[in-house]
Amino acid sequence: MPQAQDLESMLKQQTATLGRLLSLIDAETKALVERDADTLLQLATEKQRVLELVAKVDKSLAEHPQKMQLTQEPLATQVDKAKSLLAECQQKNQANGKLIELCAASVNRLAQALQTSRNVNSLTYDGKGKTSTIATLGNDLEA
Numbered sequence: 001m002p003q004a005q006d007l008e009s010m011l012k013q014q015t016a017t018l019g020r021l022l023s024l025i026d027a028e029t030k031a032l033v034e035r036d037a038d039t040l041l042q043l044a045t046e047k048q049r050v051l052e053l054v055a056k057v058d059k060s061l062a063e064h065p066q067k068m069q070l071t072q073e074p075l076a077t078q079v080d081k082a083k084s085l086l087a088e089c090q091q092k093n094q095a096n097g098k099l100i101e102l103c104a105a106s107v108n109r110l111a112q113a114l115q116t117s118r119n120v121n122s123l124t125y126d127g128k129g130k131t132s133t134i135a136t137l138g139n140d141l142e143a
Helices: 002-034 037-063 067-071 075-118
Strands: 121-125 131-135
Touching: 002 037, 002 067, 002 075, 037 067, 067 075
Parallel strands: none
Antiparallel strands: 121 131
């Protein structure tokens, strides 16, 4: 029964890899909250590598000649554990995606505010509907 053992070792590897992915996603959440761009870049690279490994092992399991044993005990319990870990990774990754969207929107608002503050003169309309520029920071005040 060496092929069943092979399936078991592949499942153990997949479970360990999914556990690693989960810890990377948790670290990503922390880096997002702390706005740590350097850490986020490192985590993204590692996360991509781990995801590729998950896909590779998944493909090997799907192509395994004894893959029907995955639906039988004791392997079915390990499959359920791996599926549970994967679902948790997906849920947390979606939450991180929403957090990334919020961070991006915040950065865009900040960029717009900085752009507006940078311009000393702003375009406005006079009483006749014509455009004119006025000093927004009171640079034309005389005391």
